[in-house]
Amino acid sequence: MKEKEIDLNKILAIRNKVILDKPLIHCITNHISINDCANIVLSVYGQPMMAEHYKEVSDITASSDALAVNLGNITDDRMKSIMISGKRAYEEKIPSIIDIVGVSCSKLRLDFAIDFIDKCKPSIIKGNMSEIKAIFGLDIKSKGIDVNDEDITSDETLNNNIFIVKSLALKTNSTVVSTGAIDIISDGKESYIIKNGCKELSRITGTGCMLNVLIATYLSSRDIINSAILGTVVMGISGELSKGAKGTASFKINLIDNISTIKDEDILDKIKISVVK
């Protein structure tokens, strides 16, 4: 663990770049948390565009600064548009991220995600550890969209999970973000573990989807690994800052409030990140 190797100033600089650039972030995401996702992009001064009609998404992706797609509550129409936009992003060299939500409990989504990654070569693949394992080719079968107990990243499973995340990054030539109480991020060369966050984040829906579009907003900077780190850390620390809410709905309000107002000092003060070689 060599914390000094992380250039926090470079990571934090992405925040200011977004404020200045007001990047257009094309999001094709599920309707469960689509409102929260648009608000997250706006909260950090990005400009969200949630278009999903197959006749308009290609041009909209081409005019965007980053693309975020998400497999939650998937439909045929949205799968079609996600593939069109993913291909266009790849052709135009626009950075992209896919949230592979549900690939561990739905063969439909797993097959689609593998096809998307193969054809569109996203900059970042994000999922919980069961989903990452499923994409990696392991025989994972979850009940619902949450991580299986045995896949959770803990002290016992840490090394094995880092190996899988790193291997998937090498295999796909993407940066891989495995979310959980312990997050693992790897581009195949460098790997990082992040321990920010709190259990309240799992008591509201859509925090994973919000993280996906938050990373996408930072990804407009084209600094892939640092965008993944920054988004993960901002979400985790904003969660920590939101604790003590009266109930789950107030926690969600606090969370978005904190994402919209978090300061560099909060991040420097609370970040829990380590490099793994």
Added chain:
Amino acid sequence: MKEKEIDLNKILAIRNKVILDKPLIHCITNHISINDCANIVLSVYGQPMMAEHYKEVSDITASSDALAVNLGNITDDRMKSIMISGKRAYEEKIPSIIDIVGVSCSKLRLDFAIDFIDKCKPSIIKGNMSEIKAIFGLDIKSKGIDVNDEDITSDETLNNNIFIVKSLALKTNSTVVSTGAIDIISDGKESYIIKNGCKELSRITGTGCMLNVLIATYLSSRDIINSAILGTVVMGISGELSKGAKGTASFKINLIDNISTIKDEDILDKIKISVVK
């Protein structure tokens, strides 16, 4: 009215069972309140799964502990998936609930609901009194999704409405929940009236949909009538506890906060339920 016949401890025990079991609740519901619905399931420690693609819903229902479906803002795709999941739930003996929202103002929904009830035999049918009457076969024509004035359960209409709710329960072999200022719940044998709640609940959208998934979460216990009672009471009392909010948006935040933090003592203190023979 014999209040002593209600075993409140048995009803309240369902809450703890859900906290321990973290049941997977498959919800196929409208997109107006889908975010709130997922958050309600999470707020009482259930695990929501909002999948609605016809190619994945059958397997997801089969792995779930309860199924909640809802006719709000209906689409062809969602009708198809609701029917697939309803049939699978029936085959697998997984408890299910249908919110028949809009059957009193849309023949499309009425025909579909009748077909669903016939083929899928849901554990619980939930609607306002106009919707319950429409399903029962009375010639009801509403303007919008709200109850017609003449159908509202009041002191004058109470006995007639109880008769209809009980008769529909007997006819369908389901438990029927008629919501309103006075709620009526019947499994055809026992009937109950509940007078919790407040008028502010009708000033925000989706409280009916939230009640549907709240009952579904408790329904994972397979104690059908008590789940219906518990969900109705928790929603009503949480509404009462949320009064005095600055405006309608704060009321909704309070409501979900209170559902996520309500204690057994709050329920015992405020419950207004009577048995009707």
Added chain:
Amino acid sequence: MKEKEIDLNKILAIRNKVILDKPLIHCITNHISINDCANIVLSVYGQPMMAEHYKEVSDITASSDALAVNLGNITDDRMKSIMISGKRAYEEKIPSIIDIVGVSCSKLRLDFAIDFIDKCKPSIIKGNMSEIKAIFGLDIKSKGIDVNDEDITSDETLNNNIFIVKSLALKTNSTVVSTGAIDIISDGKESYIIKNGCKELSRITGTGCMLNVLIATYLSSRDIINSAILGTVVMGISGELSKGAKGTASFKINLIDNISTIKDEDILDKIKISVVK
């Protein structure tokens, strides 16, 4: 600028009419902000109906007191239903409003909006100044759904933009609402500029969509130009009253709270409107 020519009492009277009438407002709108839109209608005592199935929308529109449609996050199914409802509203002489969101960045939406306006003759056309210009036939190409910098209504562009808004009103025989820091409203005869609002309104998603259904709710009064003015002023002043929130999520809660509780005195005290001849 002749402020005395505006009959504020006539405008404010619409609010009480809505409280008494509880009008049914049929909204076919995007799913990003559909929950907020339903809550806005309810917050001012309207009754929202968000149905969008092509088999039920015609009858539902016919039973409604106003129709609001919106092109955000458009789908084939929703375009089909919007056209059916728009035609029915026109036939039944039910007032209607279209939010032409995205017509400046999507040819699909531009073509559809032009066709809708031609066939359904909406009472009100609402958009930002880039969208209004695009509908007027100017060659506008935006990046995303926000107004282009050069189209923003400012002291320099004011006269030109008023000319376009008024000309579009005359051309379409509709009232046109151009939203922005400076709003322009014209029915082709009288034109108004409104300077209420605050920059925080652009840091959350859906304020334009909420304004659309707010105007629709007032439009049930059939006083077209005054409904447009009232909705625009209520949204702007409620935004001003919501300033100082902890972050963007709290601002949104404040906004809806204030729309649900705003008083005539608040409006009389803060309104910034001028007539332009």
